[in-house]
Amino acid sequence: MFDLDTYAYTNRWIKIHPLEKFVFALATMLVCLISPSVVVVGAVLLLMTVASTKGAGTPVGQFFRFMMIPFSFILTGVLTIAFSVSHDPGGFLFGFTFGSITVGASQANLMKAGFIFFKSLGAVSCLYFLSLTTPVLEVISVLRKLKAPSLFLELMGLVYRFIFVLMDTTALIRMSQTSRLGYVSAKNTFRSLSQLISSLFVRSFHRAGELATALTARNYTGEIRTLEKEYPVSKRNYAVILGIELGLLLLNFT
Amino acid sequence: MAAFILETEAVEYVYPDGTQALRKIDMAVAKGQKVAILGSNGAGKSTLFLHLNGILRPAGGKIRYDGREVVYNAAGLRELRTRVGIVFQDPDSQLFSASVLQEISFGPLNLGLEKREVKERVLKAMSETEIEDLADKPTHMLSFGQKKRVAIADILAMMPEVIIFDEPTAWLDPRHAREFMQLLDHLAAAGRTIIISTHDVDIAYAWADNILIMNHGQIVASGVPTEVFRHPDSIIAADLALPWLVEMHGELMRRDWLRPDAPLPRSKEALFASLGGHDKGKITAGTTGTVLRVLP
Ligand SMILES: Nc1ncnc2c1ncn2[C@@H]1O[C@H](COP(=O)(O)OP(=O)(O)OP(=O)(O)O)[C@@H](O)[C@H]1O
Ligand SMILES: [Mg+2]
Numbered sequence: 001m002f003d004l005d006t007y008a009y010t011n012r013w014i015k016i017h018p019l020e021k022f023v024f025a026l027a028t029m030l031v032c033l034i035s036p037s038v039v040v041v042g043a044v045l046l047l048m049t050v051a052s053t054k055g056a057g058t059p060v061g062q063f064f065r066f067m068m069i070p071f072s073f074i075l076t077g078v079l080t081i082a083f084s085v086s087h088d089p090g091g092f093l094f095g096f097t098f099g100s101i102t103v104g105a106s107q108a109n110l111m112k113a114g115f116i117f118f119k120s121l122g123a124v125s126c127l128y129f130l131s132l133t134t135p136v137l138e139v140i141s142v143l144r145k146l147k148a149p150s151l152f153l154e155l156m157g158l159v160y161r162f163i164f165v166l167m168d169t170t171a172l173i174r175m176s177q178t179s180r181l182g183y184v185s186a187k188n189t190f191r192s193l194s195q196l197i198s199s200l201f202v203r204s205f206h207r208a209g210e211l212a213t214a215l216t217a218r219n220y221t222g223e224i225r226t227l228e229k230e231y232p233v234s235k236r237n238y239a240v241i242l243g244i245e246l247g248l249l250l251l252n253f254t
Numbered sequence: 255m256a257a258f259i260l261e262t263e264a265v266e267y268v269y270p271d272g273t274q275a276l277r278k279i280d281m282a283v284a285k286g287q288k289v290a291i292l293g294s295n296g297a298g299k300s301t302l303f304l305h306l307n308g309i310l311r312p313a314g315g316k317i318r319y320d321g322r323e324v325v326y327n328a329a330g331l332r333e334l335r336t337r338v339g340i341v342f343q344d345p346d347s348q349l350f351s352a353s354v355l356q357e358i359s360f361g362p363l364n365l366g367l368e369k370r371e372v373k374e375r376v377l378k379a380m381s382e383t384e385i386e387d388l389a390d391k392p393t394h395m396l397s398f399g400q401k402k403r404v405a406i407a408d409i410l411a412m413m414p415e416v417i418i419f420d421e422p423t424a425w426l427d428p429r430h431a432r433e434f435m436q437l438l439d440h441l442a443a444a445g446r447t448i449i450i451s452t453h454d455v456d457i458a459y460a461w462a463d464n465i466l467i468m469n470h471g472q473i474v475a476s477g478v479p480t481e482v483f484r485h486p487d488s489i490i491a492a493d494l495a496l497p498w499l500v501e502m503h504g505e506l507m508r509r510d511w512l513r514p515d516a517p518l519p520r521s522k523e524a525l526f527a528s529l530g531g532h533d534k535g536k537i538t539a540g541t542t543g544t545v546l547r548v549l550p
Contacts, residue, residue, distance in 0.1 A: 005392075006395075009390075009391070009392055009395070014390075135352075135392065136352070137351070137352050137353050137356070137392075157350075157351060157352070157356075158350060160352055161349070161350060161351060161352045161393070161394070164352075164394035165346050165394070168346075168394075207346075207347060210342075210344070210347035211347055211348075211350055213304070213309055213342075213347075214342050214347055214348040214350070215350060215360075216309060216335075217307050217309055217335060217339070217340050217342075218335070218339070218360060218361040218364060218408070218409075218412065219332060219335050219336065219361065219364040219365065220360075220364065221328075221364070224350070224360065225360070225363045225364070226351065226353075226355075226356035226357075226359045226360050226363060227355055227356065227359035227363070227369065227372060227373060227376065228355070228356065229353070229355055
């Protein structure tokens, strides 16, 4: 997750308007989800891989490593679609019989499961594209333009900032515990970990108080308003996106 | 206009857990002054600062801004906080945003300024603190000293009349610490009142117009730097050290190497000048010993 964050700030497409990347990712995801053709799904996977690696500059190996993270998760999800339970073992390509019940996979179900598997991967690749090219705060500013509730967006921004503050705190506490032999045995590990968690909890609480103080000192009155970075809007990019999505949709009819 | 821009009168404060953090604090800061508050850990410096910006309300005593007592309602506090800005000790508790631009624009937007003006102020504050090249970096990828400079830019962009810095030079490297003190001099020259807290007696001694020494929630000594350090007892009692210039001056006096009427020097150049003897060319860094050798 923290690698994702780093790529989001250092990729080659950082200067492109976040709304354009957002529209591209979501429109492609939508096309991927509604398309009945496996060709389209394959095209989406290819498109997003090329856009993230050749385009934005994520190393190919790194991109595949990211794609592997949800892989097993999706796989277990589609297994429940592939396998079904029946009293009649006839329709299954293969199966296991327990008494009068057979758990097995029919050809139709296997096809369906495979298709959903690829579709999910395609959708995931779209989200990865967005995460690898667009920093979280820019996604939030897109959501703000799309009129998402501001309380929700402020919280997202603060949570995002404080994930890193807490990460640093965790690393410091862990280091100081380790240097005092906190993790040399199972018993020590257990005790150190419980102390780490409780002190993180207390510190978060403390941080929240300090943050409120610092915001108040700058005349905070309940709403966080800030300037946002401005990006050039490119009509050409929108035209390209429209072209790509139409092309993908047309692939359904081949 | 009042004689003092910021005054406290017998301010007392007790934290909810019973810690008496401030005891009868009397201080008066004139407009345009450079004030340093010295005190060891836990002396009450940060607590005092929270009072000067209206975050904490004194349990006893009064705080006056520009001759008028602070009014503790929304409008009164708003006005006080517009005029008095604080840069907090720990930038990680001040920076709320992952974006440097968002961070610095927050304060000026709260002042109700136009976007265009806010943008100008943000750019100016960023150039004053030399963080233009950090604009596109998220705050969590900055070093501590860089975060500190963002925190300073946060407040500079609000352009308050009085700027309070809690431990500004801790964690800055020597170059940035020196440049930061110069920035403070520029701000003061432009008519701003500056209050800093520090443990660094040398910085305070060389830079401040006025020094307050705090210990256990009290102000134990105050005055112009050359006066405050004439009475070492209160300094030592407050767990602080004497500035090296003062110690050197005392030692040279004791050995009769200085004329008895030589004034306390405020800089090393002033000290060298009062030594007399012949200048045999430039002395390179780290060779103060050779200075002593040319003396009678
Ligand atoms: N939130 C709090 N609750 C209870 N006691 C507190 C709180 N904050 C500070 N104190 C106590 O008040 C006293 C003054 O603290 P303060 O933070 O003002 O000191 P300081 O001079 O800023 O110290 P430092 O140089 O370490 O920053 C200390 O004894 C401290 O323990
Ligand atoms: Mg403090």
